Amino acid sequence: MQEILIISNYYPPEKGAAANRIEQLALKLNQNNYKVSVICPLGNYPKGKLFPEYKGKFSVTENRDNITVKRLWIYPSVSKNIFIRIVSVLSFSLSLFFYLLFKKTPQKVVVQSPPLLLSFISIFVLSLKNKKIILNVSDLWPLAAIELNALKKDSFSHKFSLFMERFVYKKATLILGQSKEIINHIKSLFPDKKCYLYRNFPDHKVENLDLITEENVPIKIFYAGLLGIAQGVLELCQKIDFRSLQDDKIELHIFGDGAEKTQIEALISSQKNKKIFFYGMMERNALHEKLKSFDIAIVPLKVRIYGSVPSKIFEYGSLGFPLLYFGGGEGEEIVKENKLGWVAKVEDYNDLNEKVHLISKLSKSELDLIKKAVFDQSQKVFNLDNQMNELIEKEVF
Known part of the structure; x- marks a missing residue:
């Protein structure tokens, strides 16, 4: 050996x-x-x-x-x-x-x-x-x-x-x-x-799509990972626009820890109309179990970083989550090429909010079809x- x-x-x-x-x-x-x-x-x-x-x-x-x-x-x-x-x-x-x-x-x-x-x-x-x-x-x-x-x-x-x-x-x-x-x-x-x-x-050993569809609840976008400078999650929370959306159609859920944690918690606690939720860090298997009833993974980068391909593309695509990618570079090409979800131009929050608005119009049955396509493609190429x-x-x- x-x-x-x-x-x-x-x-x-x-x-x-x-x-x-x-x-x-x-x-x-x-x-x-x-x-x-x-x-x-x-x-x-x-x-x-x-x-x-x-x-x-x-x-x-x-x-x-x-x-x-x-x-x-x-x-x-x-x-x-x-x-x-x-x-x-x-x-x-x-x-x-x-x-x-x-x-x-x-x-x-x-x-x-x-x-x-x-x-x-x-x-x-x-x-x-x-x-x-x-x-x-x-x-x-x-x-x-x-x-x-x-x-x-x-x-x-x-x-x-x-x-x-x-x-x-x-x-x-x-x-x-x-x-x-x-x-x-x-x-x-x-x-x-x-x-x-x-x-x-990743090596999830998941052979069948194992996500749970919840009808008559908002579409749940989630971020799970490091809350550091490179990810820019604090700025994301500040600039993502849910106010223009009616009937509580969409929410943002955040899991993780890092340098921006305290500021994110303070921002969320100051909200009047709470559509952003924070959970802190969870063990990986427990996190995956929690996420089964969620809908879309957001993958942000504060700026386009040459050489960087966020592992969340592979991690969550392989679990069947469509991606809302907001980081530019090679990661953007991977999401587009494999039809894994939506791409917003890096640092362009107007474009990001347009994509959020499009997502908010989807029905849960339409989301299910997208999840199945993302899961099948990810199993094949990742x-x-x-x-x-x-x-x-x-x-x-």
Whole structure:
């Protein structure tokens, strides 16, 4: 049995797309007869506080579904103070540096990026040890940071990030990109680098459409995920227009946690005509059960981010939810190409509200037909097993 190590900044019981993505990769490799281990920080995300079971511990080794998970010390934080955030990233990076330097590790290693500093330190040590390095790139940093105004162009931090980005691409044996745009960007820097598309497909094991139709109730649009800067859910709540709709035809339901949570809760509590509802973070299986009686998943991005394809497209399309996509880029192309729902122009709230108005005119029977078509198409094109088998046949892992 071949051994393979995965290095990631997130892993369950932490919540969110990043943790789910890495767990799915680990489980699929295990199902294909790899002995898989994972190195990650002590569980703390998204609240930025250590989970109770990890408090007071420097490191923890666990077995989760036949995956050996080694959790290393971190100073957790989700502070908006950039200095504190850097200290947090550095704390785990240093723990990881010494672990990789002095501990025996498998010959094959998957490194998740971003965070860029984490992948830089990992690849620096692993390249010294002549490991096979499989770099899994889910977003393009520092490009995404510039587009989100989280980093100033041509600043020292930007230039150093560019250095780290080029270093990890150069030193990686091969690269998995979550989007075609990511692969095109890497190829523009290193034309001869071996790159493979690896979409963040889910593995729900749902063979039949399992959604519940509720007649004589409003159409329920939902957002489920991180409430961070990139998603712009607070602005969505402020600018989505339900006032022009009569007879309470449509509602917005929000599930998640993150930096904007408090402001979203305050906004909703101040509403006079409540058509926006907030539930907080839920465990994934419980969330999916709760959503069965809902109708449409909204997938927003605050700005169009080159290289980014939100995993919610695959996550909720595969459960049979039509999508209201509001993020531009490659994700928009996927939704249109596969007829998964409605697309509003990114940052254009007039266009978004026009789409909401169109949706409000649908009957539940019309929605049922749309759900069935989305489910069938997603089952056909978003197949994680087929994707993994193709990569194994190409000897990626």
